[in-house]
Amino acid sequence: xxxxxAVIDIGSNSARLVIYKKSSRFAFHxxxxxxxxxxxxxxxxxxxxxxxxxxxxxTFDALExxxxxxxSFGARKILCVATSALRDAPNKKEFINRxxxxxxxxxxxxxxxxxxxxxxxxxLNLLPIVDAITVDIGGGxxxxxxxxxxxxxxxxxxxxxxxxxxxxxxxxxxxKGAKQYIDEQLDKLPIEMLSDTLVGIGGTFRAIANSILxxxxxxLDILHGFEFNVKNMNITIKKILNADTKTLKKLNxxxxxxxxxxxxxxxxxxxxxxxxxxxxxxxxxxxxxxGVYLSDLLRNQNYKFPSNYNPSVRFLxxxxxxxxxxxxxxxxxxxxxxxxxxxHYKIGTEYKHALIVAAKLSPIGSSINFYSSNKHSxxxxxxxxxxxxxxxxxxxxxxxxxFVKRKSPSKAHLQEYKDVLPDDNTVEILSLIISISLAxxxxxxxxxxxNINFHDGCLHVNSNxxxxxxxxxxxxxxxxxxxxxxxxx
Numbered sequence: 001x002x003x004x005x006a007v008i009d010i011g012s013n014s015a016r017l018v019i020y021k022k023s024s025r026f027a028f029h030x031x032x033x034x035x036x037x038x039x040x041x042x043x044x045x046x047x048x049x050x051x052x053x054x055x056x057x058x059t060f061d062a063l064e065x066x067x068x069x070x071x072s073f074g075a076r077k078i079l080c081v082a083t084s085a086l087r088d089a090p091n092k093k094e095f096i097n098r099x100x101x102x103x104x105x106x107x108x109x110x111x112x113x114x115x116x117x118x119x120x121x122x123x124l125n126l127l128p129i130v131d132a133i134t135v136d137i138g139g140g141x142x143x144x145x146x147x148x149x150x151x152x153x154x155x156x157x158x159x160x161x162x163x164x165x166x167x168x169x170x171x172x173x174x175x176k177g178a179k180q181y182i183d184e185q186l187d188k189l190p191i192e193m194l195s196d197t198l199v200g201i202g203g204t205f206r207a208i209a210n211s212i213l214x215x216x217x218x219x220l221d222i223l224h225g226f227e228f229n230v231k232n233m234n235i236t237i238k239k240i241l242n243a244d245t246k247t248l249k250k251l252n253x254x255x256x257x258x259x260x261x262x263x264x265x266x267x268x269x270x271x272x273x274x275x276x277x278x279x280x281x282x283x284x285x286x287x288x289x290x291g292v293y294l295s296d297l298l299r300n301q302n303y304k305f306p307s308n309y310n311p312s313v314r315f316l317x318x319x320x321x322x323x324x325x326x327x328x329x330x331x332x333x334x335x336x337x338x339x340x341x342x343x344h345y346k347i348g349t350e351y352k353h354a355l356i357v358a359a360k361l362s363p364i365g366s367s368i369n370f371y372s373s374n375k376h377s378x379x380x381x382x383x384x385x386x387x388x389x390x391x392x393x394x395x396x397x398x399x400x401x402x403f404v405k406r407k408s409p410s411k412a413h414l415q416e417y418k419d420v421l422p423d424d425n426t427v428e429i430l431s432l433i434i435s436i437s438l439a440x441x442x443x444x445x446x447x448x449x450x451n452i453n454f455h456d457g458c459l460h461v462n463s464n465x466x467x468x469x470x471x472x473x474x475x476x477x478x479x480x481x482x483x484x485x486x487x488x489x
Contacts, residue, residue, distance in 0.1 A: 004075045005020050005022075005075060005293060006069075006073070007290075009288050010040065010080070011040075011085065012040060012041050012141075012162075012164075013139035014039075014203070015059060015063065016035045019032040019069070019075060021073075026298070027311045036062035037256055038058045039163065040058075040086070041055065041163055042055045043055070044089060046167060050089065050090055063099060063103060063105060078105065079108075080106065081107070081110050081118075082109045083115050083138060084138055087140075112141055115157060116144060117291070118288045118291030118292055119287045120134045120145030121294055122287055123199050124147050125305055126387040127224075127387075127388070130149060131149065131195060132195050132282070133145070133147070133278075134147065137267055139163035142157070143155070144157070144158070146192060147195075154190050156188070162267075166259060169181065170262060175266075182266065182267055183274075186274050187274075196277050196279050198282070199281075201288075204260070204261065204264030204265070205264075205283065205284075206223055206283060207254065208236055208261075208268070209228070211253060212228050212232045216228075218419065220394075223283050225285075225389070226283040226391065227390070229280060230278060230279045234269075237266075237268060238269075240262060240265045245258060248261065315384065317360065320364035320380060322363065326363060327363055329441055330438060331360045332448060333359075334437040335359075337433050337454075338356075340452055340454040341483075347426055354396045355430050358400035359437060361380075361385075361397065362400075362404055362434060363377075364376075364380055374404060375402065378398045381397055381401060382394065382398045396420075396422065400431050401434075404438055405435060409427055428480065432478075439477060440470055443468075449463050449464065457482050458485070459483070462488040463487075467487055
C-alpha cells in the first residue's frame with residue numbers, strides 16, 4: 001500500500017478529503033482533511049432524483065481542488081467513493097464519466113450495505129467497542145450495522161437522510177409526514193439489530209454530541225469516543241427540534257447545519273422510540289472514509305488489526321521513541337510489579353493495559369526535550385492517542401506519564417480530570433508502579449536481572465547488578481505509608 005493515501009468521500013451533504021500517511025506496516029496518522037458542503041442532491045428529490053447542474057458544478061470544483069491537495073502531499077493512491085447522492089441519481093453516469101474524463105478521477109459508487117460496512121469497520125477498529133449498533137445518518141440515507149464480539153453480523157441501509165427529509169417534508173412544514181415516513185422506513189430494520197450501545201457516525205450525530213459535550217462539565221474537548229446517556233440525548237434533541245436560529249447557536253450547532261440538524265435529530269428520536277433498550281451513546285469521529293482506508297490497509301488481515309495492536313500507540317512509538325529496548329524493559333518491569341502488588345492494593349486488572357501502554361510511551365517526550373519530557377509525553381498522548389481507547393484510558397495514560405520519576409499526581413490535576421479518572425488512590429498506586437520501574441532502570445541495563453517479591457506492603461527486589469544509581473532514584477520517590485521498596489543484594 002502507498003505510504004501516502006488520499007480518500008475522497010462524496011456524500012449527499014458534503015464531499016470530504018482525508019490524507020493518511022503510514023509510519024509502519026499498519027500504523028498511520030492523518031496529514032490533512034478538507035471538506036466542502038457541495039449538497040450534490042440539492043433540488044434532486046423534487047426532480048425525480050436527477051442531479052442538477054449547479055450542484056454538479058460545485059462538486060466538480062471541489063473534487064478538482066481535492067486532487068490538487070492530494071498531489072501537494074505526494075499521495076500515490078487515491079480512493080474515491082460516492083454514496084446515496086450518486087447511488088440514487090438516474091443521471092449518475094453522466095456525472096461520473098465527466099469527472100473521469102476531465103479530472104482523471106475514478107469514482108466508485110458503493111451500495112448502502114457496503115456503506116454501512118465501511119462505517120462499522122472503521123468503528124470496530126478505531127473505537128474500544130465489542131458489541132454495538134452503528135448508525136450513520138447522511139444527507140440521503142442512513143446506514144446501520146450490528147457488531148457482536150467485534151464482528152459485523154448484519155447491516156442495512158434506509159433512504160433516510162437529512163437533505164432528503166428537508167426537501168420532502170421540512171421545507172413544507174410537514175412534521176407529521178416526516179415522522180410517518182421515518183417510522184415506515186425504520187420498520188424495515190432486521191429484528192436482531194438490538195443493542196444497549198449505539199455508536200453515532202456522521203455530521204448530524206457529531207453536531208448533537210458536541211452540543212451535549214459543550215453543555216456538560218467535561219474536561220476533554222474530544223468528540224471521538226465521547227460517551228453519554230439516553231437522557232442527555234433526549235433532552236438535547238427536544239431542544240433542537242423546538243429551536244429557532246438563535247437557540248441553535250446557543251446549543252453550539254454550526255450555521256452550516258441549521259437547515260439539516262432538525263431532520264437528523266428527528267431520525268434519532270424516532271429511532272430511540274423503536275430501540276428502547278439503547279442507553280449508551282458513543283460518538284464516532286470516523287466513518288466511511290476511514291473504513292475505505294482500513295479496508296485497503298487491512299485487506300489481508302480480515303479487515304482487523306492484529307490482536308493487541310493499536311495504530312495510535314504504534315504511530316507514537318514509530319515517530320517519537322528513541323530507545324526501543326528501554327521502552328520494552330520499562331513495560332515489562334511495570335507489568336511484573338503490577339502483578340505482584342495489585343491484589344494487595346485492590347487495584348482492578350482492568351487498569352493493567354493502560355498502565356503498560358503508559359510505561360511504553362513514557363519516554364517519548366524525551367525526543368522533543370529531555371528536561372520537560374514528561375510534559376511533552378502528556379501532550380503527545382492527549383492529542384495523538386486517539387484510536388481504540390476510551391477517554392478515561394487516554395487521560396489515565398497521560399496522567400501516569402506526566403507524574404513519573406518523583407512526584408505523585410498533583411491535587412490540581414486529579415481535580416481537573418476527576419470525572420474521567422479512577423479514584424485518587426488507584427491513580428497514585430499506578431503512578432508509583434511506573435516510577436518504581438523507571439527507578440529500577442536508572443543504570444540502563446540491557447536486560448532485566450531482577451527477582452521481585454511482594455509481601456507485607458514491601459516490594460523486595462533482588463539483583464546481582466551494581467544498583468548504586470537505582471537506590472538513589474528509589475530514595476527520591478514519594479511513597480504512601482503502606483508501601484516500601486527494599487533492595488536485597
